[in-house]
Amino acid sequence: MHPVFKADSIKVIEQAAAKAQGFALFELMQRAGRAAYDCLEREWPLAHRIVVVTGSGNNAGDGLVLARLATEAGMQVTLVPIKPLDELRGDAATAWKQLESLNLTQREPDAMIFEQADVIVDALLGTGFNGQLRDNYAEVIEQINQAGIPVLALDLPSGVYADSGLCSEPHIQADHTVSFIFYKVCQVINEGLAAQGELHLASLGVSQSHFHQQQPVAWKQSYSDVIDEIPERSATAYKHACGHLLCVGSDFTMGGAIMLATETALRSGAGLVTTFLHPDNRSAALGFCPEAMWHGVAFEELSFNSLIDANPKHFDAMVLGPGLGRSEWGRQVFEQSFAFARQQKMPCLIDGDGLYWLQLFLEQEPKLELPQPLIVTPHVGEAARLLSWDTAKVSEDRISAAQAIADGYNCICLLKGAGTILADGQQVVIAGGAHPAMATAGLGDVLSGLIGSLIVQGMSPWDATRVATSIHFTAGVEVARDRVRGMLASELIESIHYWVNR
Numbered sequence: 481m482h483p484v485f486k487a488d489s490i491k492v493i494e495q496a497a498a499k500a501q502g503f504a505l506f507e508l509m510q511r512a513g514r515a516a517y518d519c520l521e522r523e524w525p526l527a528h529r530i531v532v533v534t535g536s537g538n539n540a541g542d543g544l545v546l547a548r549l550a551t552e553a554g555m556q557v558t559l560v561p562i563k564p565l566d567e568l569r570g571d572a573a574t575a576w577k578q579l580e581s582l583n584l585t586q587r588e589p590d591a592m593i594f595e596q597a598d599v600i601v602d603a604l605l606g607t608g609f610n611g612q613l614r615d616n617y618a619e620v621i622e623q624i625n626q627a628g629i630p631v632l633a634l635d636l637p638s639g640v641y642a643d644s645g646l647c648s649e650p651h652i653q654a655d656h657t658v659s660f661i662f663y664k665v666c667q668v669i670n671e672g673l674a675a676q677g678e679l680h681l682a683s684l685g686v687s688q689s690h691f692h693q694q695q696p697v698a699w700k701q702s703y704s705d706v707i708d709e710i711p712e713r714s715a716t717a718y719k720h721a722c723g724h725l726l727c728v729g730s731d732f733t734m735g736g737a738i739m740l741a742t743e744t745a746l747r748s749g750a751g752l753v754t755t756f757l758h759p760d761n762r763s764a765a766l767g768f769c770p771e772a773m774w775h776g777v778a779f780e781e782l783s784f785n786s787l788i789d790a791n792p793k794h795f796d797a798m799v800l801g802p803g804l805g806r807s808e809w810g811r812q813v814f815e816q817s818f819a820f821a822r823q824q825k826m827p828c829l830i831d832g833d834g835l836y837w838l839q840l841f842l843e844q845e846p847k848l849e850l851p852q853p854l855i856v857t858p859h860v861g862e863a864a865r866l867l868s869w870d871t872a873k874v875s876e877d878r879i880s881a882a883q884a885i886a887d888g889y890n891c892i893c894l895l896k897g898a899g900t901i902l903a904d905g906q907q908v909v910i911a912g913g914a915h916p917a918m919a920t921a922g923l924g925d926v927l928s929g930l931i932g933s934l935i936v937q938g939m940s941p942w943d944a945t946r947v948a949t950s951i952h953f954t955a956g957v958e959v960a961r962d963r964v965r966g967m968l969a970s971e972l973i974e975s976i977h978y979w980v981n982r
């Protein structure tokens with residue numbers, strides 16, 4: 481897992497690291513420029529004409545170090561300084577002094593200059609960018625984007641806000657980004673993910689021992705961090721020992737949702753899955769996945785309790801809500817399932833319309849006792865309702881929103897979006913990233929089924945949520961590959977079957 485920091489913390493850490501290792505901060509800038517140059521050479525081995533666009537801060541300094549190294553390596557480097565290089569201060573001024581005697585060509589920003597480059601190096605704005613783009617920055621960024629030439633961004637693409645991952649318009653659209661020292665928030669969530677191209681992390685010799693009391697805002701988790709956490713399965717395992725998941729959802733308008741959750745749960749290893757859904761869906765469900773035990777919950781008798789009584793099985797966890805709908809049927813099924821989860825003290829994951837009912841029930845009865853442990857899996861709109869925040873406020877700070885839900889509901893919150901945010905009241909983990917193909921219906925249902933499945937197989941709700949989120953994203957990327965549209969949620973299930981068994 482990698483720590484994720486806000487820009488201010490990184491500044492403190494840089495200074496602490498330099499002091500602890502006995503070198504000047506300028507050494508870090510040299511290392512940053514070197515790491516970026518190495519990336520340039522590795523990713524574009526044939527590149528010769530390099531245009532380095534610089535701004536007014538230390539990000540420019542990194543670009544000037546790269547310019548020197550590229551020149552020394554025989555490349556033809558042109559500088560496009562947006563601010564006069566003589567006005568640079570501190571370490572960036574030192575970097576300029578080291579370069580000045582090489583008398584590199586300097587040009588005004590111009591579409592022609594950018595179009596003639598093999599690679600454009602973006603050293604305009606890094607972590608010090610704030611507010612609206614000033615002066616001619618927007619115009620230059622547009623010229624760079626329109627040139628259609630590969631772009632290497634230093635630390636982050638200019639115009640991306642380091643601490644939120646939100647972007648100004650315009651912002652640099654990079655092909656590769658070399659992030660220095662630690663990940664920033666923009667490198668793990670929100671639109672920043674789409675701007676950075678392929679991300680490389682260059683630690684510059686700074687390690688976690690230099691945190692210097694700075695708290696990471698989150699930890700970035702990937703599939704390789706979690707795969708060993710899935711419990712081993714013994715050769716003598718039998719289905720009753722591999723967990724029994726109860727899924728509840730799908731009125732007649734959204735029959736597929738709970739089916740996707742159910743099949744995913746079985747394909748990812750749950751021993752048994754019992755699913756309650758609207759009776760109109762039952763025969764389709766049986767055809768879809770004959771391995772699950774499907775029960776139609778009729779409206780007339782609203783017989784959830786009698787169904788439970790007639791099925792005196794032990795359930796290890798419940799997934800409640802995919803496709804539940806907002807009709808009276810959904811309301812009653814939610815009420816009864818919710819009470820059942822509470823009474824059984826079993827882990828309960830509430831998703832989809834289950835979250836709608838949860839919020840409505842709490843509005844009517846604010847002290848309503850919640851099932852424990854509880855997992856909620858909202859998207860931004862659902863999170864806004866749960867928090868009574870407006871949607872824009874949640875979008876602007878999804879990390880705080882996930883933490884507020886985890887704290888307020890004493891639960892695990894999985895907040896969906898580009899970079900899924902997981903909070904449990906103590907820590908924040910970011911898993912997955914962004915892929916355009918994943919903007920499709922049913923993926924949340926698949927994720928809910930996977931989390932429920934890992935819980936019934938013995939993982940703690942927090943671990944199951946973390947591990948499932950990484951597997952789900954990995955499967956999505958594998959299925960979609962470079963296809964940006966048209967992936968079906970059901971296509972992920974086979975891939976999840978593969979990834980849980982690696």
Ligand SMILES: NC(=O)C1=CN([C@@H]2O[C@H](COP(=O)(O)OP(=O)(O)OC[C@H]3O[C@@H](n4cnc5c(N)ncnc54)[C@H](O)[C@@H]3O)[C@@H](O)[C@H]2O)[C@@H](O)CC1
Pocket residue numbers: 494505506508509510512535536537538539540541542571604605606607608609610611612613614615617634635636660
């Ligand atoms: N020694 C160090 O401090 C190191 C810094 N590093 C680099 O330094 C960067 C941070 O440097 P700085 O804090 O100097 O900041 P930046 O270089 O990111 O940008 C700050 C400059 O941009 C200007 N600016 C801010 N917002 C603007 C806007 N909206 N429109 C136009 N101009 C704007 C500011 O006036 C300031 O001059 C990092 O991203 C990284 O690239 C690395 O070299 C590692 C070592």
Ligand SMILES: [K+]
Pocket residue numbers: 539602603604605606633634635636637638
């Ligand atoms: K940059």
